[in-house]
Amino acid sequence: MMQAIGTVPDTAMLLDLYQCMLRLRDFEVKVQELYRSGKLPGFVHLYVGEEAVAAGVCAWLEPKDMVFSTHRGHGHALAKGVPGRDVMAELYGKVTGCSGGRGGSMHMYAPEYGFMGTNGIVGAGLPLATGAALSAQLRKSGQVSICFFGDGAVNSGSFHESVNLGTVWNLPVVYVCENNLFATEMAFSRATKNTSVASRAASYHLPGVEVDGNDVLAVYEAAGEAIARARNGGGPTLLECKTYRIVGHHEGDPGTDYRTREDLDSWKQRDPIKCFRQKMTSTERVSAEAFDDIVRETEEWLNDAVEFARNSPEPIAETVMDHVWAS
Amino acid sequence: MMQAIGTVPDTAMLLDLYQCMLRLRDFEVKVQELYRSGKLPGFVHLYVGEEAVAAGVCAWLEPKDMVFSTHRGHGHALAKGVPGRDVMAELYGKVTGCSGGRGGSMHMYAPEYGFMGTNGIVGAGLPLATGAALSAQLRKSGQVSICFFGDGAVNSGSFHESVNLGTVWNLPVVYVCENNLFATEMAFSRATKNTSVASRAASYHLPGVEVDGNDVLAVYEAAGEAIARARNGGGPTLLECKTYRIVGHHEGDPGTDYRTREDLDSWKQRDPIKCFRQKMTSTERVSAEAFDDIVRETEEWLNDAVEFARNSPEPIAETVMDHVWAS
Amino acid sequence: MQNGMREITYVDAGVEALREEMARDENTVYIGQGIGPRGGNFRQTRGLWQEFGDHRLRDTGICELGATGVAIGAAMAGSRVIVDEVFLDFILEAMTQVIQQAAKTHYSSNGKIKVPIVIRGAMGSVRSAGSHHSHAFYSWFAHTPGLKVVVPSCAADVKGLMKTAIRDDGPVMFIEHKALYNSKGEIPTHEYSIPFGEARICREGSDVTLVAVSKMVQVAMEAATALEKHGISVEVIDPRTIVPLDRAAIATSIRKTGRVAILDEAPAMCGFSGEIFALACEECFDDLDAPPLRICSLPAPNPFSPVLENQMIPTVERVVREIRHSLEA
Amino acid sequence: MQNGMREITYVDAGVEALREEMARDENTVYIGQGIGPRGGNFRQTRGLWQEFGDHRLRDTGICELGATGVAIGAAMAGSRVIVDEVFLDFILEAMTQVIQQAAKTHYSSNGKIKVPIVIRGAMGSVRSAGSHHSHAFYSWFAHTPGLKVVVPSCAADVKGLMKTAIRDDGPVMFIEHKALYNSKGEIPTHEYSIPFGEARICREGSDVTLVAVSKMVQVAMEAATALEKHGISVEVIDPRTIVPLDRAAIATSIRKTGRVAILDEAPAMCGFSGEIFALACEECFDDLDAPPLRICSLPAPNPFSPVLENQMIPTVERVVREIRHSLEA
C-alpha cells in the first residue's frame, strides 16, 4: 500500500480513499439510527464529518502497524481494517463483537488488525501509542504507531508528557490531532489561548504540521510524510488536522447549543466526501460510475454487518469472570 | 518595598538583597553541618548556589502575597519572611517549628507570612499557586501568587495544565522556574530536547522571560516586571532563572557522579553572593564595611535560630491525632 | 406527600444546596468541565452559571489534575471551593492532588492551613457505560486519613449533606451515583442541613440488618420488601457518610437483629464491606448468630454487555437469594 | 547459614531477579527515574544499565503519568515491561493509566490484549520521610479487579516473587518496603521462583495467629519473640501476595489457634486488615474464641517528628500490649 512520498495517489488509491470515507460515514449514520431506536446499549460518539482524517492516515498503514484511538473511534477501527461486522456486533454488545461484548463503543480492540483500542479516557491513548512505538523500536519490528486524539486532549498532562517522551526517544509514532474545534461544548479557544496545536511542537522539538482535515488528499500527503519519517527512524511528528463534527458530541447531544447554525452549515458545505467526489469527477480523475459502484458495495457491506450483528448471540451471563486474569 | 519598574534599586535594597542571600547561604551551610552530624531527621535538599533567585523575586513581595515552594524550599521560606527560628525548629522536628514538627523540610507552612508551603511532590505547587491566584482574583485582594519550581517539573503534566489555566484565566501568578540544569542526576537536556523553559510560554501565549539566575539584579528586575504585571491585572509570566546547585541533590548525594568537576568549579566562580558583593564594591555602590556589618548580623541571627531550635521541646506523642481534621 | 415536604430529583437537590450556599457566601467558587453555560453533564449545575456567572463557575478544558490542584490551592488561599470531576472515574487523573495535598495539608501545617473543598464526582454503573466510566472505589478515600466521604442515596440526603460538605473547613469527597440523578424523593420545604456521621434507618426490621450506601440502598429496600413476603424482616441502614462512620447506629441495629449483611456495588476485596464486617464483630461479636454476609459486585471490570453486567452487580434477586440462604442455613 | 543458601540484601535480591529475567528475554524493558546510570534511588537497579544499556533501561524525566502509560502501551504491543515509580507515593500521578488501562485492557478486549507489566514502587515509612513519601495504600490495588498485588517482606520473597511477576502475562503491582531494602536475608543459591498465592508461615505457634505483610512481618516476629516470654505462643503468617490471597493457609492457621490478629502499617478503615478480618469470620467463625484484633497505624498522615510517627505506626511494644490484653480479656 506504501507509495513514494510526493507522488499523486493513483486511481485505485483514490477509490480506496473514497470507499473508506463512505464506509465510515454510512456506518455512523446507521449507528445513529439504531441508537435512536434503542437497539444499542451504552453511549456512542459519532465520527460524521471527520472521515478524511482516518482515511488519509490509515491509507498508509500496513496490517502490522498499530492504531490507538479515542472515544470517537468507530471510524479509526474501520479504517485500520477491522471488519464492519466485528465493530457493529460490539456496539450491540454481542459475543461476536471485536471485544466479545465486554467492551462496547469505547473499548473496541482488534490487535489482529493492528487496532489497539478505542478509549473512554481522553488523552489515555497518547502514552499508550508512545509505548507501543517504544516496543516497536526495541523489537526492530518496523511498525509505526498512530495516535489519534482530539483537541480536548491537548490541554491534558498526558499530551505533554507523552509527546516529550516520544521525541526524546525518537520513536516511530505519529500524533494525529483531530482538531474539531470543540471538546463536548467547550470551544478549544475557550480552553486555551493558543488555538494552534501544531505550533506546540516547538515546545518539544518535533516537527509540527497543520493540514485541512476535511481534504483527504492533504491529509494523505502529510500523513505519508510523517509515517515515512517514523518508519525510517526519523522520529515522531505532530500532525494537526483541522476538522469539524457535523453531529452532536454524543448521540443525545443536538450539538447546536454551543455552535451556530451558520458554522454548522458552512462546515456541511465542506463535507469531506462530497467535496472529494466533486473534485475528482470535475477534474475527471475518477468517473461517477466508479464512485457509484462503491456506493452500492458500501450499502451491501453495511447491511451485511448489521444483519450479522443483529443475528449474533448475547454473551452468556456465567462467563462474566472470564478474562479478568491473563492465562 | 515596591519600587517603580526600571529604577535601579537604592542602597538599602542592595543591602537587603545581600542580607537575604547571605542568610539563605549561611542557613543551608549550617543545616548541612547539622544534618551530617545526625542532628536532623528526614531528608534535606539545600538551596546553596541559587540564592539570587529567591532574593530577587521575594524582594518585591508584600506580606499578603503568597509563595508556593518545592522540596528545596528553606530559602524560599526565609526570603518570604519566615523567621529562621521557625524554619530551623521545623528541621529539628520540634514543636516550635513552623509546622509544629508535623511537617519537616518538605512540609513547611507559614501562611501568617504568606508562605504556603514547601512540597514533597515535584510539580504539585504549580496548580496550587495557580489556584491561590484564582482566589486572589475572586476576592480582589491584590495578592500575587508566586510559584517556584525546578526544571524537573517542566516535563510534568502539572506544569502544562497549570500554566494553561493560569493564562486562560489571566491570573495574578508568576511561574518562576529555577532551572539548575539537573533533576537529581537527570540533566534537563536528557529529559527533553527543548532545554529552554521560557520558550515554552509560546505554547500557552503568556510572556516568557529568561534571566541569569545567579545575577540577583537581573532576577530582581525581571521579577519586578512580572510581579507588577500580575498585580496590575496583566496576567501570569513564565520566568526562567538559569542557575546551578553547587551542592548535591540532597544531603548524602555528593553531586559529582553526573556533573563534571569543571562545570561545578566554573559555577562556583559564578557564586551569586560573591559576584554581587564584588560588583557592588568595585563599582563603589556599596561599601565593604556595610557588607561586613551584614555578615556579622547574619551570624548572630543564625546562632539564635539554632539555639532556639535546639532548646525547643519535642512534640508530645499523645498529640499525634491533632489536626487530622479541621475544627 | 407529607406536608412540609416536596418532591425533587436527586440531581436538583444538589443544585438547590449549591445555589443556597453560593448565594450565602460569595467567596464560594465551583470548578469543573461543562459546569458553566452547559449546566453540567448530568445537569448537576443547571442554572447556576446564569445566576453566579463566569467568575464563580469556572469551566475548564480537560485537565482534571490541574483543575483539582487549582481548586485545592484556591481553598488553601481562603476561598470555599467545589471541584467537580463529573464522573468520579476521572479523579484518577488527579489523585496526587487529592491524596498528597488536599488530605495532608491541614495536618502537615499543624492546623495552620485549612482546605475547605468539596471534591464531587458521580460513581457507579449506569446504562452500560463500560469499564472506564463505572467505578465505585469510594472506599479508597475512606482509607485516606484527612478526607471525609459522603455517599448519598436519596435527594434529601444530597441536599442536606451537600450543605454540610460546603460548610466544612476540610476536604470532603462528595460521591453521588450516576444512576440516581434522575430519581425523585421528598425533601423538607424549609432550609436544613444534615450532620455527617449520622446513619439513617431506611426501614425497620428484626431478623437481619442490611447495610448499604448510594444506589445499593434502593436495591436493599426492594430486597427487603421481597423478603418480607418470605417472612424475613429486614432492617435497612444507610451510613450516608463513610467518614465519619456512625458505628454506634450500625452496632445498635445489629445487636437488635443478631445478623448483618453488607451490600456493596464495589468488589469485596479490601473495601467498605470488610470494614462494616469488622465493625460488626468488633462491636457485637457475642450478639451475632452468624458471621456477617457480604453481597458485593463480582471482582471484574464492568463489562459492556447488559447481560454480563447484570451478572456482576448485585441484583434484588441475588440479595433475596443470599439472605434467605444464610438464614435458612 | 544453611547450605544451598547465601545472604543477600532485600534490594539486591530484586536486582538479581531483574538481571536473570532481562538476560532471559531481551524483549524485557525497564522504565523509570534514575534507574539507568544512577542505578536507582534505592540502588534497586544497580549494575543493570551497565549490562543491558540505554535501550532497555529507560531513564525518564519527572513524568510518572507518561512513563507509566508508555510502559503499559509497550506491554500491550508485545514487550515485557517493568515500570518503576521508585516511591510508591508517586504512582498517584499515574493512577488513571494503572486503573483504567493496565487493569482493564485484558478483560475489555475479551482476552485479546495482554498487559505483561510489573508496576514497582516502594511503600511505607522510613526515617521521617514525611507525609508525602510514606504511604502504604497497597490495599487500593487489591480492591481493583485485574491487578495482582505482591508485598514481599524478605529478600528470598523479593527474588522469587519478582521472577514470577515478570513472567506473569498480566499487570502485577510489586510493592516493596523502603525500610527493608538494606535488610539482609538468606536466599537459595540455585535459580528459583515463588508462585503467587502461597502464604508463608514465618513462625509456628498455638495461641494466636498474627497476619502481617511487608515490614510489619519484622515487627510481628519481634513481638512473637517477646510474647513467648509472657507464655503466649504466636503463629506469624505472611500472605506475601494480597491478590491472589491464600485464604486456605490463613484459615488453617486460625482454626488451629482459635484467635487472629492483623498487623498493618496502613490505617484500618476500609483496608487490608478488614479483609483478613472478614476472611477469618467467613472461614472460621465457629472456631474463633474471640473477635479478630486489628493493630494498625492510627488514621493520620505520617508526621515528620519521630516522636509522633512512632506513636502512629504499630511498634513491637504496642503489638505485645494489645495481644496480651486481648488474651487476658
Ligand SMILES: Cc1ncc(C[n+]2csc(CCOP(=O)(O)OP(=O)(O)O)c2C)c(N)n1
Ligand atoms: C480524562 C477524561 N476527562 C473527561 C472525559 C469526558 N469526555 C469524554 S469525550 C470529551 C470531549 C473530548 O473532546 P476532544 O478530545 O476534542 O474529542 P472530540 O470529542 O472532539 O472528538 C470529554 C470531556 C473523559 N472521557 N476523560
Ligand SMILES: Cc1ncc(C[n+]2csc(CCOP(=O)(O)OP(=O)(O)O)c2C)c(N)n1
Ligand atoms: C512526582 C514526583 N516524582 C519524583 C519525585 C522525586 N524527586 C524529588 S526532587 C526530584 C528532582 C527535582 O528536580 P527539579 O524539579 O529540577 O528541582 P531541583 O531538585 O533541581 O531543585 C525528584 C525526581 C518527587 N518528589 N515527586
Ligand SMILES: [Mg+2]
Ligand atoms: Mg474536539
Ligand SMILES: [Mg+2]
Ligand atoms: Mg533542577
